[in-house]
Amino acid sequence: MKSVIRTAAVLALSAVVPVAAHAHKAWLLPSSTVLSGKDEIAVTVDAAASNDLFYFDHRPLRLESLVVTGPDGAKVEPENKSTGKYRSTFDLPLKAPGTYRIALVMDGASARYKEDGKEKRWRGRAEDMAKEIPASATDLVVTQNVRRIETFVTSGSPDDAALKPTANGLELQPVTHPNDLVANSEAEFKLVLDGKPAPGVKVEIVRGGIRYRNQLGETTVTTDDNGVFKYTWPEPGMYWLEANVSDDKATLEDAKERRAGYAATLEVLPE
DSSP states (O other): OOOHEEEEEEEHTTTTOOOOGGGGGGEEEESEEEOOSSSSSEEEEEEEESSSSSSSSSEOOOOOTEEEOOTOOBBBBOEEEEESSSSSEEEEOOOOOOOEOOOOOOOOEEEEETTEEEEEEEEGGGHHHHHHOOTOEEEEEEEEEEEEEEEEEEEEEEOOOOOOOOSSEEEEEEESOOOBTTTEEEEEEEEEEEEETTTOEOOOOOOGGGGSSSSOOOOOOOOOTSSSEEEEOSSEEEEEEEEEEEOOOOOOOOEEEEEEEEEEEEEBBOO
């Protein structure tokens, strides 16, 4: 009976909430985000796409595009990488104090075309497109897809060397440090696109635990002329935020459109 009631509630909610709000959400979830830094320590990170935030119910995220930046700005190699049916996981040693930026950085492509008069679609790595789409294809339309999925972990005192934008796609440039977020306090962030402020971008913010509530409870804020947005966290917990933009700045040959996306997992601590 309980599952029937939950199903009915979800169906009712779907009638009033935009479809995009129910799309699978991709995320990285660290076992801890703030550690004392007194000893050489490590965190374990899960990577998945799911219907319910931070639960494993859809598919794993592949780790081929994983990039970890350490407190000195250098790359850090994760350990014990593994991919299962519903999630990928890896360990990250925190050998130096400071803030680590953990990211899946994807630069792919999608295409639609006709083959023998039939509509076809393709999605994958940009380097595979030429060999997987037949030379006889007509009406080819290519879109470049650039996406970054991130989280942040700090050992000891937070710093910002790892947080510098790479000037590739949509990125979060923190004003408030991402490991210094407190409930009932306002945080300030900046979105940048290719290293420049991204004005007028809508950012969706969702608190974790949606599995146990009937209302998604999402909030949408919009960046100002300088790409800045502010948000006051209503309570402690893990939060997920996402933003997407489309433009004509594609760098991929044959692509006329670029879609850039960004998602991050942030932990908000009690007052």
